[in-house]
Amino acid sequence: MPEAGSASSSPAGRESFGSRLGAAMAASGPLCVGIDPHPVLLKDWGLADDAAGLRRFSLTVLEAVGSLAAAVKPQVALYERHGSAGMAVLEEVLAAATQAQVLTIADAKRGDIGSTMAAYADAWLRDGSSLAADSVTLSPYLGFESLRPALDLAADYGRGVFVLALTSNPEGASVQHVGGADSVARRIVEAAAAENSRYAGGLGSVGLVVGATVGSALTDLHLDLPAVRGPILAPGLGAQGATPADLRRTFGAAYPQVLGTSSRDILAAGPGTQGLRDAALRTLEGLRGE
Numbered sequence: 621m622p623e624a625g626s627a628s629s630s631p632a633g634r635e636s637f638g639s640r641l642g643a644a645m646a647a648s649g650p651l652c653v654g655i656d657p658h659p660v661l662l663k664d665w666g667l668a669d670d671a672a673g674l675r676r677f678s679l680t681v682l683e684a685v686g687s688l689a690a691a692v693k694p695q696v697a698l699y700e701r702h703g704s705a706g707m708a709v710l711e712e713v714l715a716a717a718t719q720a721q722v723l724t725i726a727d728a729k730r731g732d733i734g735s736t737m738a739a740y741a742d743a744w745l746r747d748g749s750s751l752a753a754d755s756v757t758l759s760p761y762l763g764f765e766s767l768r769p770a771l772d773l774a775a776d777y778g779r780g781v782f783v784l785a786l787t788s789n790p791e792g793a794s795v796q797h798v799g800g801a802d803s804v805a806r807r808i809v810e811a812a813a814a815e816n817s818r819y820a821g822g823l824g825s826v827g828l829v830v831g832a833t834v835g836s837a838l839t840d841l842h843l844d845l846p847a848v849r850g851p852i853l854a855p856g857l858g859a860q861g862a863t864p865a866d867l868r869r870t871f872g873a874a875y876p877q878v879l880g881t882s883s884r885d886i887l888a889a890g891p892g893t894q895g896l897r898d899a900a901l902r903t904l905e906g907l908r909g910e
């Protein structure tokens with residue numbers, strides 16, 4: 621586990637996101653639970669596919685796994701599909717997680733030209749915004765530098781970002797593997813490493829998303845993840861087929877930076893909080909190698 625201690629504080633006085641996440645991973649272990657209220661899960665839980673159902677689902681997950689997970693990751697799309705009522709629930713869930721002292725990753729996968737990116741950064745990373753989360757997922761496919769407003773605002777407010785590098789879906793390779801030795805993914809990894817040089821010690825606040833399902837791509841593309849010094853969010857556990865043992869094998873020396881994330885595999889164990897806790901605990905034990 622990288623040391624948490626000495627990372628810099630933000631001008632807003634908050635400890636950096638990387639430092640806070642490092643401490644949470646040291647205390648709880650490397651598990652993030654995705655809160656993905658899919659219509660089929662709402663139905664299985666006996667809930668309506670509406671804002672009240674979303675609210676009940678999300679707060680139940682938070683109550684059940686909040687003390688086991690280093691972070692929770694609400695999937696924004698599943699709130700957005702309910703319009704303003706769904707987004708109001710998301711605001712409530714983010715506030716409830718903060719109240720419960722659980723770190724949040726808003727899975728919004730934002731990315732746009734710089735001037736528009738500044739507005740996305742304002743929404744997800746600025747103190748006082750009702751949607752502000754501890755961190756947000758970003759898509760770098762308009763160019764890593766287009767993310768600048770979010771990178772800077774995150775640093776200012778002690779928040780963080782997770783930039784897509786190698787995604788868990790099979791289609792990702794058609795873009796991310798392009799370029800051979802100088803692949804698109806490698807450029808993203810190197811840009812994140814350079815960005816983390818602004819954070820002293822411990823984990824930087826610029827994380828990457830690398831799927832648990834990417835197999836040998838890290839070695840094939842010569843990606844140096846330890847050099848990034850940032851957290852690696854690894855989705856693909858469970859429902860997409862990867863196991864904790866795969867994660868360990870795939871990430872090797874970078875494993876101490878990895879935050880494994882699972883959604884449907886754990887959420888399917890609801891609606892009872894004990895079932896959800898047991899499912900999260902099983903995943904966590906696998907990630908810890910127990």
Ligand SMILES: O=C(O)c1cc(=O)[nH]c(=O)n1[C@@H]1O[C@H](COP(=O)(O)O)[C@@H](O)[C@H]1O
Pocket residue numbers: 654656695727757786787788789829830831855856857858859860881882883884885
């Ligand atoms: O950024 C993500 O979290 C993400 C990136 C990626 O490469 N693959 C991926 O599955 N995700 C998200 O992680 C979650 C995975 O859900 P499950 O497959 O149900 O565990 C979904 O919310 C995805 O949108």
